[in-house]
Amino acid sequence: MKWIFALRYLVSRSSHSIINIIAAISVVSVAVPIAAMIILLSVFNGFERLVLDMYADVDADIEIRATVGNDISPLLTADDENRATIIGTEGVSEASFAIEHLALAEYGSRQCVVRVRGVDEHYFDVLAMDDYAVQGEVAVRLGELERAIVSHDAAQALGLYTAFGAQLKLYSLGGGEVGSMLPLRGLRSDHITVGGIVRSTNVFTQTILVPLSTAQRLFGRERANVIFIKGDGEGRASATTESLRAIAGEGATVLTRDEKNTIFYTVMRYEKWGVFFVSLLVLIIASLSIIGTVIMLIVEKRDERPALYAMGADDGFIRGIFIREGLLTSGIGALIGMVLGIGITLAQQHFGLVRLPYGFMVEEYPVELQAGDVAIVFVTMILVAWAVSLIATSTMIKSKRQCDA
Numbered sequence: 001m002k003w004i005f006a007l008r009y010l011v012s013r014s015s016h017s018i019i020n021i022i023a024a025i026s027v028v029s030v031a032v033p034i035a036a037m038i039i040l041l042s043v044f045n046g047f048e049r050l051v052l053d054m055y056a057d058v059d060a061d062i063e064i065r066a067t068v069g070n071d072i073s074p075l076l077t078a079d080d081e082n083r084a085t086i087i088g089t090e091g092v093s094e095a096s097f098a099i100e101h102l103a104l105a106e107y108g109s110r111q112c113v114v115r116v117r118g119v120d121e122h123y124f125d126v127l128a129m130d131d132y133a134v135q136g137e138v139a140v141r142l143g144e145l146e147r148a149i150v151s152h153d154a155a156q157a158l159g160l161y162t163a164f165g166a167q168l169k170l171y172s173l174g175g176g177e178v179g180s181m182l183p184l185r186g187l188r189s190d191h192i193t194v195g196g197i198v199r200s201t202n203v204f205t206q207t208i209l210v211p212l213s214t215a216q217r218l219f220g221r222e223r224a225n226v227i228f229i230k231g232d233g234e235g236r237a238s239a240t241t242e243s244l245r246a247i248a249g250e251g252a253t254v255l256t257r258d259e260k261n262t263i264f265y266t267v268m269r270y271e272k273w274g275v276f277f278v279s280l281l282v283l284i285i286a287s288l289s290i291i292g293t294v295i296m297l298i299v300e301k302r303d304e305r306p307a308l309y310a311m312g313a314d315d316g317f318i319r320g321i322f323i324r325e326g327l328l329t330s331g332i333g334a335l336i337g338m339v340l341g342i343g344i345t346l347a348q349q350h351f352g353l354v355r356l357p358y359g360f361m362v363e364e365y366p367v368e369l370q371a372g373d374v375a376i377v378f379v380t381m382i383l384v385a386w387a388v389s390l391i392a393t394s395t396m397i398k399s400k401r402q403c404d405a
Contacts, residue, residue: 033286345369
């Protein structure tokens with residue numbers, strides 16, 4: 001019954017034009033921030049998906065790393081038996097053994113400290129980095145020729161502006177004893193040809209990829225100290241990591257990509273919902289216009305209230321009518337805003353109307369519409385509309401009844 005009265009008041013032709021104008025303004029003031037909230041949340045979803053996709057190409061789904069000072073896990077021996085054991089684990093599709101240590105790289109007269117990662121022939125099956133090539137090819141072997149793949153930031157630090165024919169010299173402290181002044185007796189070195197330069201990312205920085213055999217000579221060790229694992233996309237990551245922890249035993253830690261980058265992902269989520277709450281503040285301010293609409297309707301319909309009282313209505317019933325009046329007004333605005341926000345987002349998502357400047361990783365501004373975001377925005381709007389409508393009616397209805405008395 002209350003909804004019937006509210007709808008009748010909303011579409012009544014007898015309403016004054018000023019009230020219709022105020023109602024229209026209220027609808028627009030609600031629709032615009034609703035559309036903006038949906039678009040902004042979708043933009044953050046798009047950038048989050050872009051970053052996750054970037055990480056998937058350069059950061060393994062799961063890593064098994066040797067514990068510093070306690071390298072006793074038998075799984076870190078790079079042989080076919082251990083590889084078969086890992087791949088046989090539910091949720092695992094591929095695995096690659098690697099040796100990773102800091103080293104000193106030298107090119108011409110320049111030197112810099114880099115992270116050398118010696119990888120086996122399965123590494124690029126785990127991490128497909130072809131799209132990251134700046135120069136040359138992403139391969140650490142060309143037949144029997146051993147080659148180095150250098151991250152772009154490391155290449156800049158070394159003054160390495162071309163990958164063709166360049167020779168790097170790598171230095172590392174080997175297994176020998178270290179002298180008191182200079183580590184000459186523990187020094188190991190190796191030469192390697194540069195095969196390619198790849199783009200740097202947050203998780204792939206100041207790094208040089210070399211064949212596993214090169215790293216074994218350079219660092220004087222046979223066993224791997226890290227295993228990169230690719231999931232099959234079907235099993236649960238938590239169950240897979242638990243199985244791998246049981247296999248690895250002591251002396252190794254097993255971490256998923258999310259566990260390795262917990263802080264980064266948390267910051268991204270905080271940024272997204274920070275923008276949501278800022279937009280919510282704008283929505284609350286804009287929704288205050290609903291108070292004006294409801295108050296004007298209460299004043300306009302004051303002559304009809306005695307008839308409602310005579311029919312048995314009380315203050316609560318009348319207050320409920322005008323609360324629903326505010327909900328209807330805001331609901332129309334929310335519906336228009338959602339249609340606009342969803343339409344613009346889907347148009348950008350499928351047709352790429354807004355382009356990014358040349359040089360970015362993607363040509364189109366990344367967006368991703370999620371049903372959960374739309375639901376949260378709609379529910380939030382209903383709560384805000386109910387609150388402002390309640391504020392408008394609670395005092396006006398009470399004061400008018402007192403006046404009638």
